[in-house]
Every structure is written in structure tokens, then in C-alpha cells.
Amino acid sequence: MTEIVVGIADMKIGQGEQLIKTSLGSCIAVCIYSREIRAGGMIHFMLPKMDETTVTKVDKGNIKIAKYGHPGILELIHQLQTKFKLKNNDLTAKIFGGAKMLKNVSSEIGLHNEKIAREILHNEKIKILATKTGGEKGYKIDFDLNSGIVYCQVFGDKVEQF
């Protein structure tokens, strides 16, 4: 099985015998999958939304769309639709991450990231099949594109299947 690593502010798509891997702290990973054709993709985003100044930079090619939940998740859906000729009702989603790892940091970035992911998927009418979010420990995520199963390990815990 081929392994594909998704870094920070990154997204990858694939099909069949492939495993998409990432690690998460306060970032969120959204895994989108089509059981019919065993294809899917993952985005690992850092921040909920672009602000107006960063939107301008996108036009100049300076900003990574995958850094932001919006429009990053929409771009992932678009890539899956374009490459595999899929429609939104062919797709399902799973959401992971959003931990608050540093206790002395007051930011609730993980919560905001999860909220935007849920909003976008709801608006796009993509069903959320599973979520594992929050806490104070990091996550290791392996997304098996052959089965659609996501193997999630929270630091110090056993691997769970979603």
C-alpha cells in the first residue's frame, strides 16, 4: 500500500491501495470518501477562514488555500469532483483533531476549526459519519482509501477505527 503524507496546510487525494497519513495538534483533518469508487482525500488545515487581506494574496498565488478550512475544504471537494467525476451525494466525511495542546494558551482555535468544517460539510450536504476531536493530546491519523476506514490514535491511547 502506498503511503501519502499530508503536511500542515496541505491536501492530497487518491484512490485504492493508498494510505493518507497525517499528525494533528490544534489543526483539523477532514477525510472525504466515496465508497463506490474507493477514492478520497484529506485536508489538514490550520485556521478556520481567510480574512480579506489574505483573499487578495490568493490571486497572486501567495497563499496556500489548504491553510484555511474555508475555502480549503471546498477545494478538496472540487478536486475529488473533478478528478473522479463525483457528486456531493457520493461523498461522506470524517473529522479529526482540534486539540488544545498547550494548556497556557487561551486560544480556542481547535474548536473554531471544527465548527467551520461542520458548517461547510453541512452546507455541501456531505454526511459526517464520524468525528474524534478536542482533548489535550495530539492525534495520528491513517486514512485507508481501500476501505474508507480511518485509524486514529490519540497520544498515549490505543488505535481506534472510524
Added chain:
Amino acid sequence: MNDSEQSKNNLNKTVRIITQMGLNMASVLFSKLIKTDANIYIDKIYNEDISIVGNDIETNNKEVIAAMVDLVGDAPMKFLFMVPLDDALKITDLILGKKLGTTKNFDIYVESSVQEIGNIMASAISNVFVTTCKIKLLPSPPVVVKNYSSIIFQEYTFDLATESNEILIVESHFDLSATGINCILFLLPCLESKKVLSSIEGL
């Protein structure tokens, strides 16, 4: 070479020289603390895209203890000391003057030892910046975290990655002779520091 490349080279050279001076000082202080020869050297200085910056760590994802320190002042930077759990236990034995292998589990002593190393290293580096470059730089109290290396690295680079798609990384290694202990230190100048550091002359 254009102005942008010239500026980048000057920045990398400045950071390399000052960081190595700081690490030399830190090596001496740390060797005294543990009564063992500690050798800290800069492995590489590089600009990396945020999406691939942690990929080496991702594929070699270990359980580590880390001390994160923010260097606050005229040229803010982020400092990270990361050590695999097994090696953190050995370092604790060295600091406490115990026989290697005495400390078996992560506890308050291990946490304090890693915190102390983070403090020594970050202070040594900031001292060199202050005395050599005449810029104000103060280390914040180290935050100790136990987690997977890739996740710690991600949280450590988070602020910088929100500001820029490319970050400057100083990666250093830390060997303790005859113990097999190998740790990693990272120093990341923040975006606003690059201008200040690029303008430093006479090194």
C-alpha cells in the same frame, strides 16, 4: 545574485554565526551541569515550505519530551529542544548524578530536567544575540510537552506558519559522548525578525 537572495544569504550567515556562538556557550554550561562532554553543532539552516517542513519528522514519528521557549524582544524567535523519551530518562540521571538507567518513567524530575535544559540553551543563545548584536531578547519560561515529535513540531511552528508559507529553520544536534543520547534543537526566527537580523553587520 539578486537583492532578495543576497538578503537571504546574509540572514542565514548571521543566524548561523550567532547561533553557533550561543550553542558553544550552552555546551560548556551543560557539560558542567551533567559532568559529561556535551557537543552541540548546527546541522543545517534552511528555508522550508510549511507543508513539507515536518515530513521528515512525520516519517520518523517518535514519542518525545520537548521544551518550547519563546525568545521575546527586538528579533523574536522560537526555540525548541526535543529529546526521545528514553534519552530524557538518561539525561535526568546525568543531571541528578545518578547511575544511567535509574530513572525508569516520565515524572516531575524528567519534566524539570528537560525544562532546565531548554532554559539553559535558550538563555545562552539569547545572551549571544544581546551581547554581540546589541538587540533586546529575553527567553520566556520553557513549556514542557510530551507527545509525538511531529505534533510538537507542528504546534511549535504554528504561529509562524500562519504568517508565512516558508519558514527559516536552524536545526542543531546535540550529542552526549559515551551515552548514545542524541537530541535535536530548533531555532526559528519570526517573520518580523528577519529584517533586524539581515541588517546586522560586522560578524
